[in-house]
Amino acid sequence: RTGSSVLSLYAHHMGVTAVQADDWKIVSGGGEGLVCVWEMRIGVKLWEMHNRHPVRHIRFSSSSSLVTANIPDEKSPRGACITDDDLTAHRRYNTLELLLFC
Numbered sequence: 001r002t003g004s005s006v007l008s009l010y011a012h013h014m015g016v017t018a019v020q021a022d023d024w025k026i027v028s029g030g031g032e033g034l035v036c037v038w039e040m041r042i043g044v045k046l047w048e049m050h051n052r053h054p055v056r057h058i059r060f061s062s063s064s065s066l067v068t069a070n071i072p073d074e075k076s077p078r079g080a081c082i083t084d085d086d087l088t089a090h091r092r093y094n095t096l097e098l099l100l101f102c
Contacts, residue, residue, distance in 0.1 A: 007043050011036045018058040027066065029055025035066070 012030030019028045025046070026038040033051040035058065038044065060066045 007040065009036075009038055009043060009045075011045065011048065014054075018055050020058055020060060022060075027058055027060050029058045031055075037066075 009026070009028070012028065012032065012034055014031030016028050017031050019026065021027070021040065024040055026040050028036050028038065029051075031054045033054055034048060035051060035055055036048045037046045039046055058066075
């Protein structure tokens with residue numbers, strides 16, 4: 001580990017707000033609502049899409065599902081994290097937007 005950058009990817013003009021990676025791809029989300037899927041080994045963008053909301057949380061699975069979310073929170077305008085076992089929080093956030101691609 002040298003502390004130097006291994007790979008630089010440029011796409012989000014309002015900053016990267018969420019990222020997840022596996023062995024060969026990186027999925028990044030930005031404040032402008034852009035979601036990008038990158039091929040990590042050669043550093044190219046495979047595809048991108050625009051959400052109607054800033055991307056605060058992003059998850060993908062090996063079954064090719066991708067979920068993005070922005071969860072408004074009165075105390076924290078940048079979003080909040082909701083766990084599966086917090087059903088009262090799910091009901092409270094009635095403006096939750098999710099995009100699912102299968």
